[in-house]
Amino acid sequence: MGVIKRVGVGVAVAALAMTMPGVASAADRGTWDRAELLKFAALPAQTYVPGSEPAGSLLGTAPVNGITPPFADQPVQGFSGVLRNSDGTFDVLSDNGFGNKANSADFLLRIQRVGPNFGPGTVDLLGGINLTDPDGKVPFPLTRPDRVLTGSDFDVESITRTADGTYWIGDEFGPYLLHFDRAGRLLQAPVPLPGVFAPENPGRGDTPANLNSSKGFEGMAQSPDGRTLYPLLEGTVAGDPAGALRFNEFDIAANAYTGRRWTYLLDAPANAIGDAIAVDKDRFLVIERDNGEGATAQTKKIYLADRRDRNRDGQLDKTLVADLMDIANPKRVGGFGSRFTFPFQTIEDVVILDDRTLAVLNDNNFPSSAGRTPGRPDNNEFIVIKLDHDLDADKRVLRRY
Template identity: 25%
Template structure:
């Protein structure tokens, strides 16, 4: 049975591997923005790295942090070890930054209301963080850019609309405009400030332009996107409009436009979708590239290249999302909105190659394109970023680029905002570690939970997704002999010929007959039963086994996390304590397939420093059972991400409801150093463990379906055990 998540894949993304040059970008470091807070400051306050710039020598980066009302400085002398240089209070909400030499020019929103917009442009010395100048902008600023000669800063004064007013559409005055400010010897010349009227140009609400993003080419020509107006304006250095044109629309196919079904099905289309570009960059003196995020009505999920005369020369269409889908980063919960949302952008020339770096806000990725020929962009790499990348700066002189990632999930106990550093070097691409690239059809995936190795074929792994994709329970086949590991097939799990509902697959093992046993964690509050399922080779559920009364009488939310089979007995770890478990212990539950008898042993887990500690996988091999024990902490707070082994001789189940023997355990591997080697933040969910036919052990992480997550999935081998 073929899955309906398989549709024709684009040649652009599927052949991307062939386009990779010997030089590749890899992430080399991350900087948590709370590191810039002074001693004694409340680090429980939200921070956010949004727009980012760099000094001329590339040794210092500066980012805007609107929640704190500051700009943050980072010492990048050693790019693999970024160091805090502190925050500078800017007296408002910083919206953008551009750097000339060693001076940062920061736009600051000081508007008391939407109808009384105001703002200022500050100059800040990056050596000591001192504010050296200030110009009143006369409105609410958004983006900034500077001329190649360093004698001009251009500011987009958005005067953004109130989205809660009426129907939230443009047509809300005061109108936005552009501002040019002269610069001499890195000092602001406020007396030269020029206000540039750009009303009457766009077809959509010409009376109310909302300029969004600005960039300047080497000829001094200023390009600006009017996002909600779906328009692009080209000015000369004197502020004259030399051209303007609609950003137009695009027909999209092979996309997912529905999120309610919790499934990755790329068989929909949208015709005539307005682009509504956000980020924009000159690729050379004649062509601009736009990132079509959308906002009010549009969002084509694509990137487009225009000649400055308004001629469209390249359109990615849905190909922009293809590599994101293949790497497991597609944000399904945004399917009914704007998908991956390409937003921020940067262009830099490294040696003889010019690259465009396009940020996908909702997928938390960087798509790298070779744009040496501006009319024929070629996709080369997909890189992971922090959550919700907003800004990016290229530092070609040091073979670096740096991203600013705005999401700070402190309120949800999640990861903090980060700045991330990438280097171009003669090295293999470290990411992705798991991909569906290379198949004849497009396979979407995410939220990988349990895994098991094939009994006969080395490097062949089976994995399941969890209830995040409630309408698409799937068994994936992974070829781990390739780098990156490849998902080669996706088998839907069915019941009576239809997609099986009410599953939370957290473990998979072989049944010895060509099929599988699957453990469903279950949640009674969501009417998902705790159960075991026997699934045949075609994906059809042949048997369902519910939990006995002795277990259900003490049930809590956190159930089976993993499953393995030894002889006629299935073993399943409970993730956390149930009502009859002593503190910091969990059951390893057994079920004999032939006798239908249940039993258990007890496992002593670590005392959590913060949050909770639980089990998330089990696999048996030779004379041991291996389990993953982890805390629910993320980033700098992560402490316990480990593999332990239990002697098989200890796994003698006792009847449920009575005293249970406690097994012994031995630490096999601390996985935190492995996770740190990817140079991002330490993810929380180590969920998959498998041993292949030759005894090699593989580990994987669960990316939560890119929901409040960076979307990163790490799949790696830790060798033969």
């Protein structure tokens, strides 16, 4: 999360498990017509977990967008993954805290539960769970002796939930896959991605890092049958073509990577992905973004990515289904004009509500990002958009959400 960790261009990444053809242009991809804004709600930037611990002590004391750290309680911010619950609420994953390993030791990793109220445009904070390792599954030293996990231990950026109610979470410091029970307790040792090492990886020893900081598992899809995970790196692994991201396959029952992987090619090497979720066994929704915010934001898009590779160029086929900088708003939802934009640096959450409707949330990088209003920290915005076409999603995916 955070401005601090997004500014670098990723090291190099991706490619098929088999020999990949040369990276082709990202042009000449299909495009749907404009999405329409249906609903809008926002959780204020200065929302904190009631009665929690202080945070932000390593941010200094200078005001950031008018907010002066440290904070008396834990900020509810940095939404980097979202799950829909059957009762109309949502579980959202807060990422590592304030942008990097060095400044986030007092931020407690947490899954927040929220409920949007689209009539008044508000979001209720309904509780949540902290992520912990009470049974000592993590083999390296943790920040806290009570083994409550912090933003200096892991940078959690993607989340999915299996039929047994447990969570699989993607981390960027390893990158690792983390498996938690429904109470947020780690169930097993972190699962590393073979051959890939971020600079923060505590187990790499003398092995050089081949992935830039904050470029690990930013998105993670679950197959419709619930048997397989598809974690997507945010940045390029050293030696891979610029702008090519590895899309790996993980067998849940075997607790191991299958060795199969595909390539997601960014429109520009300096871009990044924000989330990835399944539509069916072959197609995925992927958020792709540039690093701009506010007036400098240009690329904030949702693609339908197909691993069948119809044009045989060695990459996932991409179809633009929603340009988040050009959303139709004929009903002036949220008090905005007829053209709505989502101009945030980091947009890291998408969830399917029905076959034609998506919810999209931003990671507000509290207190650092100010994409909506210069000089004011971004709220956690929650929008619902209607697509131009049906997704024709697998019915099991629709039921899951």
